[in-house]
Amino acid sequence: MEERIEVATAFGPIWFHGRDTGRPVMLLLTGAFAAEDLLDHTQRFLPDVDVWRAHLPGNHCPAIAPVSVGVFAAAYAEALDARAGDRPVAVTGLSAGALVALALRARSLKALLLVEPPLRSEHLWPMLEFRAQGPPGWETLIEPVFGIGPDSVRPVDYTPLLDALSVPALVLVGEVPLMPQRPVPFLPSFVDEECRARLAAHSRVRLEIVPGAGHNIPAQAPQLFLGAMRRLCRAAAA
Incomplete structure (x- = not known):
């Protein structure tokens, strides 16, 4: 059973969902508007670590301000430093959660798994669907983080975060390309070809x-x- 682990930070309360038995920590950061129970079964597949699931602030947990990848990352880093202490920490980030993971500078961070990090918003045409199908208040997250509002688009570039990457990162991206804009049966990859090339050339990144x-x-x-x-857990423990 998961428990809610509440940690006070200078930015506001951060909630983790999981167990805390003193083992190394695997933080799982979900993406924008993720379901409350997303991947809540993960712990039973990773018995050697304490899995802490966390949603982006404001999604099934208290909001913090201002809304930005940098602020979210600073809040999670402070919470990890306070609760995990010197235990090894690995972080898995999904989509927008992968951007937060990439910006996170926790003291005991050992390795990252970044799943579909949308490093540039300029061509993220699938996100325009939020205008018609997004949940109420979607723009309070999507506009400041991705520059996509109800009536405007402002390109946002997170590739500079790669310059400060100091731990090994495995990056998973989907085979189905983002471009060109077209009808698709499911969401394509959010990582464009230029970003893939930059990831592949990075000395600390393994792109798959x-x-x-x-x-x-x-x-x-x-x-x-x-x-x-599982590979990430082994890397963090080593």
Whole structure:
């Protein structure tokens, strides 16, 4: 059973859902508007670590302000430093959660698994669907983080975060390309070709393309995703 672990930070309260038995920590950061129970079964597949699931602030947990990847990352880093102490920490981030993971500078951070990090918003045409189909208040997160509002688009570039990457990172991206804009049966990858090239050239990044998958890799390639998390746990423990 998961428990809610509440940690006070200078930015506001941060909630983790999981167990705390003193083992190394695997933080699982979900993406924008993720379901409350997303991947809540993960702990039973990773018995050697304490899995802490966390949603982006404001989604099934208290909001913090201002809304930005940098502020979210600073809040989670402070919470990890306070609660995990010197235990090894690995972080898995999904979509927008992968951007927060990339910006996170926790003291005991050892390794990252970044799943479909949308490093540039300029061509993120699938996100325009929020205008018609997004949950109420969607723009309070999507506009400041991705520059996509009800009536405007402002390109946002997170690739500079790669310059400060100091731990090994495995990056999973879907095979189904983002461009060109077209009808698709499911969301394509949110990582464009230029960003893939930059990731592939980075000395601390291992880029893997997931066959047949688009943006939702945990659902479309669950065994590969779980295997990557297990590898991440081993890297953090080592």
